[in-house]
Amino acid sequence: MKLVFGSLLVAAMTAVGCAHTEVTTMENVPSNKPGIIYLKAGDRAPAGAPQLVWGRGTVNISVTGASPSGSATSEAKVNQEMIWTETEYFTDYRAEYQEVVVPGTCSDFQCTQSAGKSELWDAFYSASGDRKAAALDAAISGIGEVSAKNLVAKGYFKSKPRSWAEFSREINMAADRNVIKRSIATMVLENNRYENITKLGYAGNTCQEVKRSCDLVISKLVQVPFQNSRDIQKRRIVETRTFNVTVNVTGALLMQSEKDVITVKVDEMGKVVAVDGEGYNTYAMTNSSANGQNVVVDVKAVNRILRPLPNNLIRQESFVLVGDKPTFVLDVDPQFIPGGDDPNAQLVIDYTVQVCEYGWTGTCGFSSWKNLKMASAVITGARTTLQIEVPRKNKSQLLYRVTRKNSIFFDSKGLSERESDEVKAPK
Numbered sequence: 001m002k003l004v005f006g007s008l009l010v011a012a013m014t015a016v017g018c019a020h021t022e023v024t025t026m027e028n029v030p031s032n033k034p035g036i037i038y039l040k041a042g043d044r045a046p047a048g049a050p051q052l053v054w055g056r057g058t059v060n061i062s063v064t065g066a067s068p069s070g071s072a073t074s075e076a077k078v079n080q081e082m083i084w085t086e087t088e089y090f091t092d093y094r095a096e097y098q099e100v101v102v103p104g105t106c107s108d109f110q111c112t113q114s115a116g117k118s119e120l121w122d123a124f125y126s127a128s129g130d131r132k133a134a135a136l137d138a139a140i141s142g143i144g145e146v147s148a149k150n151l152v153a154k155g156y157f158k159s160k161p162r163s164w165a166e167f168s169r170e171i172n173m174a175a176d177r178n179v180i181k182r183s184i185a186t187m188v189l190e191n192n193r194y195e196n197i198t199k200l201g202y203a204g205n206t207c208q209e210v211k212r213s214c215d216l217v218i219s220k221l222v223q224v225p226f227q228n229s230r231d232i233q234k235r236r237i238v239e240t241r242t243f244n245v246t247v248n249v250t251g252a253l254l255m256q257s258e259k260d261v262i263t264v265k266v267d268e269m270g271k272v273v274a275v276d277g278e279g280y281n282t283y284a285m286t287n288s289s290a291n292g293q294n295v296v297v298d299v300k301a302v303n304r305i306l307r308p309l310p311n312n313l314i315r316q317e318s319f320v321l322v323g324d325k326p327t328f329v330l331d332v333d334p335q336f337i338p339g340g341d342d343p344n345a346q347l348v349i350d351y352t353v354q355v356c357e358y359g360w361t362g363t364c365g366f367s368s369w370k371n372l373k374m375a376s377a378v379i380t381g382a383r384t385t386l387q388i389e390v391p392r393k394n395k396s397q398l399l400y401r402v403t404r405k406n407s408i409f410f411d412s413k414g415l416s417e418r419e420s421d422e423v424k425a426p427k
Contacts, residue, residue, distance in 0.1 A: 068252035092228035104216035118201035142187035182217035251301035351400035
């Protein structure tokens with residue numbers, strides 16, 4: 001198969017350091033040797049200079065307790081990719097405050113003897129030019145600093161409104177002429193109407209509020225679409241090389257139910273560039289060789305990662321009277337009892353017998369429990385039974401911990417200490 005390339009890609013390849021002295025067809029390129037990569041006819045060329053990058057071929061080999069040593073072969077594909085960046089345009093959203101018309105209720109006030117006597121009005125009209133906006137902002141609740149500046153700059157409130165009706169007309173006129181937002185008028189005349197009619201001196205001796213249905217304009221935070229852009233990385237596979245990777249594993253320490261995964265990575269020449277292990281052992285490569293498309297890797301386990309005993313090791317436990325004697329019964333999962341694969345290990349229970357020394361109240365409080373004796377026993381089967389000698393008339397209980405000692409698979413910390421039920425020996 002012959003591929004066709006154009007002047008754009010030739011220039012791009014030169015830009016990333018790919019210089020060639022002759023044009024070679026893919027049929028003339030030796031297997032697994034670097035060659036010229038051509039765009040196929042009809043392919044969309046990158047908008048900018050692309051990079052040609054070889055990736056890594058990866059194989060994953062499972063190692064189990066049933067076969068901790070042995071060989072496995074898997075196929076690794078190594079891709080050469082053309083990588084470039086393009087700008088993508090898309091519809092995005094941002095939050096913006098917008099004026100929104102909503103149905104509501106408007107209030108009109110009919111007041112007598114309300115000439116607008118107010119210290120706030122006095123402060124506004126006596127303020128110097130550079131302080132008038134701040135004084136108006138302080139006088140009118142809901143107006144805000146920006147709207148107050150606009151009102152002063154456009155010559156509003158040159159004379160004091162003599163009534164709430166005159167004040168309302170001034171605010172509405174400013175909103176109609178876009179000096180302030182219509183939502184600001186709603187804040188002043190509706191949301192803050194009781195506060196403003198009082199503090200501006202329009203309440204008078206008698207005020208009657210007349211309500212009517214109306215459309216209100218409010219400022220609401222809404223999601224607004226806009227065109228956004230982002231740089232995205234695009235890739236195209238232009239060549240693939242296939243290697244048969246054989247992994248020889250030795251030295252893994254695994255129980256029957258355990259599994260490790262060894263990952264081997266090779267480059268475009270079949271060279272092993274990384275060996276990693278995930279599971280219960282750490283691994284290292286001891287040797288590797290490549291012959292054409294065949295790669296052989298020798299891997300050895302160098303260290304067992306000791307793991308803690310699982311809590312589900314204990315299936316159940318009980319501390320009851322059996323033939324008038326306190327008897328502790330412990331059931332464990334037998335797969336965690338050491339066998340021939342862990343010859344020096346023991347599953348051990350270490351326990352402390354506690355008895356209650358009744359106080360003057362005749363009950364067992366927290367401080368009434370005293371240690372009677374400490375002992376240990378080896379767990380050799382799924383069920384372990386321990387008869388506990390305690391003084392008669394005393395309540396007793398066990399504090400115990402299960403540990404797997406001298407193990408090549410588990411650490412020696414053991415399970416967390418547990419507390420049994422309480423038993424009272426007969427008189």
